[in-house]
Amino acid sequence: MLNHTPLYDTNVSLGGKMVPFAGWEMPLQFQGILAEARSVRTSSGLFDVSHMGRIWVTGPHAAGLLDWVTTANVPALAINVARYTLICTDEGGILDDGIIYRLGQEEYLLICNAANRDAVWGWLAQWRDNRFAKAKLVDRTTDVAMIAFQGPETLGAMERLSPGLAARLRPFHSAQTQVAGIPALVGRTGYTGEDGFEMMPAARDAPALWRHLLDTGAAPCGLGSRDVLRLEAGLMLHGSDMDKNTNPFEAGLDRFVYMDKESVCADALRRVISQGVRRKLTGFEMVERGVPRHGYPIVRDGATVGQVTSGGYSPTLDRYIGLGYVSSELATPGSSFAVDIRGKVVEAKAVALPFYSRRRNQ
Numbered sequence: 001m002l003n004h005t006p007l008y009d010t011n012v013s014l015g016g017k018m019v020p021f022a023g024w025e026m027p028l029q030f031q032g033i034l035a036e037a038r039s040v041r042t043s044s045g046l047f048d049v050s051h052m053g054r055i056w057v058t059g060p061h062a063a064g065l066l067d068w069v070t071t072a073n074v075p076a077l078a079i080n081v082a083r084y085t086l087i088c089t090d091e092g093g094i095l096d097d098g099i100i101y102r103l104g105q106e107e108y109l110l111i112c113n114a115a116n117r118d119a120v121w122g123w124l125a126q127w128r129d130n131r132f133a134k135a136k137l138v139d140r141t142t143d144v145a146m147i148a149f150q151g152p153e154t155l156g157a158m159e160r161l162s163p164g165l166a167a168r169l170r171p172f173h174s175a176q177t178q179v180a181g182i183p184a185l186v187g188r189t190g191y192t193g194e195d196g197f198e199m200m201p202a203a204r205d206a207p208a209l210w211r212h213l214l215d216t217g218a219a220p221c222g223l224g225s226r227d228v229l230r231l232e233a234g235l236m237l238h239g240s241d242m243d244k245n246t247n248p249f250e251a252g253l254d255r256f257v258y259m260d261k262e263s264v265c266a267d268a269l270r271r272v273i274s275q276g277v278r279r280k281l282t283g284f285e286m287v288e289r290g291v292p293r294h295g296y297p298i299v300r301d302g303a304t305v306g307q308v309t310s311g312g313y314s315p316t317l318d319r320y321i322g323l324g325y326v327s328s329e330l331a332t333p334g335s336s337f338a339v340d341i342r343g344k345v346v347e348a349k350a351v352a353l354p355f356y357s358r359r360r361n362q
Contacts, residue, residue: 005050006145006203010210014220022114024051027222034315036225037232040192041316044151045221046213049191053098053117054141054200055124057108061132066100066108069127071248071265073258077102082172082187084256086248087112087120092268093244094251096120097236099189101174109185113238117141127264144185145206149213150196150229152358157216158197162186171195180212191226193233193356231321232314234283234354240294241281241309241323250277250325252353281309282331283353285321290339290346292322297340298348305330308339314355321355322348 002025005011012018016027027048029036039045057066067074072085082101086094096116101109112120121139128135149158155166161180166188169175174187184201201209214220227237236242242251249257249272257269286292292311297304311322322339330337335350 003051003142005048006206007048007050007147007210010207011048011220016220016222019223021223022051024114026051027220029222029224030220033222033224033228034313036219036221037228037315039219040151040194040221040225040229042152044149044153044157044196044216044218045192045225046210046218047148047150047221047226048146048210049148049198050141050145050203050206051114052141052146053110053112053114053120053139054144054146055110055112055117055121056138056140057110057124057135058138059106059134059136061128061135062106062108065124065128065132065135066110067261068131068263069123070100071257071263071269072100073261074100074102074108079104080174082174082189084172086253086256087123088248088263088265088269089244090264090268091244092247092265092272094238094242094246094248095123095244097238097242099187101185101187103174103176103185111146115239143203144200145203147199147201147206147210147213148190148192148196149199149218150190150192150194151218152194153217154194154196157213157218160216161212169197179209182209182212184209191235192229193235193354194229194358227310228312228315231310231312231323232316232354232356234323234356236281236323237310247272247277249273250279250281252281277328279306279325280328280331281323281325282335282350283321283323283355284337284339284348284350285319285355286339287347287349289320290341290344291320292324292339292341292348298324298326298337299340299345300330300337304340305337311339316356326350
């Protein structure tokens, strides 16, 4: 039995093509994946992301627990500030990635991926029991919804729905406020490479808030366009571009690792630094026409030298792009290699990430 978000009926009524995803029935698309991606890049789009895990961590040991299991400097977070972070194993692998919001003196919210929610909960609970007994964990995924409102027109729309909010809410900051009169936690965060907001109202209020946002002219968008947009922005997907067998330095996520602390993964990551990494994630674009897909071999001089982790067509850039692990030398922008696309060797070259930046591409 698949889980349904509070916006399931709304998604169906809007013609969403529903598919199974990480235990949930979610919209893959509404009007079309490429059209939805273009809407977000040029105007605004709405995503139901209520399948993402939402775990509240509170109490005197809340900061200590999160600091121990993530790569962030959690005690340094100011109230109403958010940080992207990695949740790592004791071997330095990436169990999940997510965002920590500090909501109060002893109150934090951890957003994790739907597919890893149980694993993240188990990891937090294990360390709470072993080391941080005064931390309280509450999973509110089913009683708090989550809506992503993304694109260049979202700031103006939010000004009409919640006057003054967009002006005072800087990127990776949050506020408990009202949007169109509906109480919600609002973060200036997202997963598309565009400016925008992620809103967390009570589940019962989600359909009404969605309607207000839809009335601004935003396009309803599904998982398909979200994947296209995050790839264009060079944002990784856990389970494809990183996992428990990948460390943050291989994935190019060094800037999100605070090493001046003790944590569950600190010793393992120090060993990685001392030994160096032999492979790295690189962005690449196809020199010749061809669609790189997850799992396709990356080859050079007749030998397999890596594997595609994500790839597809970029409607914003009008080219085929991808991510994949190769040797550290081949990850250098400008390096040449090829992708084996169902037996056909198609030329590609490494490029710097992100593929798309709203500042650079404006």
